[in-house]
Amino acid sequence: MFNIVLVSPQIPQNTGAIGRLCVNANLRLHIIKPTVFDLSEKAVRRAGLDYWKILEPKIWESLNEFLEENIKLKDRFFFATTKTNNNYFEANFKTGDFIFFGGESTGLPETLMDIMPKNKITIPMGKNGRSLNLAISTGIIAYEAIRQNINEFDFREKI
Numbered sequence: 120m121f122n123i124v125l126v127s128p129q130i131p132q133n134t135g136a137i138g139r140l141c142v143n144a145n146l147r148l149h150i151i152k153p154t155v156f157d158l159s160e161k162a163v164r165r166a167g168l169d170y171w172k173i174l175e176p177k178i179w180e181s182l183n184e185f186l187e188e189n190i191k192l193k194d195r196f197f198f199a200t201t202k203t204n205n206n207y208f209e210a211n212f213k214t215g216d217f218i219f220f221g222g223e224s225t226g227l228p229e230t231l232m233d234i235m236p237k238n239k240i241t242i243p244m245g246k247n248g249r250s251l252n253l254a255i256s257t258g259i260i261a262y263e264a265i266r267q268n269i270n271e272f273d274f275r276e277k278i
Contacts, residue, residue: 121264122217123257124149126182126231129222131156136254139170144261145272148176149217151185182231190234192217198232199260201250203239210240212264214271223253 128134141148179185195216221227
């Protein structure tokens with residue numbers, strides 16, 4: 120299982136869609152406060168549909184609280200950002216990794232990414248693009264991590 124970590128997400132519909140992704144892809148969702156919306160808000164539940172009630176996200180009160188408990192795993196932290204040239208598909212993901220995504224208008228704090236700067240990853244974009252939607256970015260990178268470790272995932276067989 121991979122860990123998707125949202126640091127101060129700002130748009131409830133994106134968080135709901137990422138929650139739905141996490142349920143369907145067997146991913147663990149961590150949400151680090153502050154958020155600019157209430158996590159019980161109708162928009163989060165609507166975007167996550169009925170998946171939100173089975174998601175059981177781990178909610179952290181602050182980035183410091185998250186790091187205090189997980190810093191020993193820092194070698195397995197990956198940071199999605201536009202501030203690198205390291206393509207996500209060149210990363211070597213392993214089950215249990217933490218893949219961090221920042222708020223929609225803020226991105227990830229540099230101080231966080233400085234923990235493991237070699238693990239900054241980006242999604243290549245055309246010259247006119249600045250960034251992708253948070254939920255789309257999460258799906259792209261999460262499924263690359265799954266692709267690299269597909270034999271360790273328990274997906275139902277297609278009919």
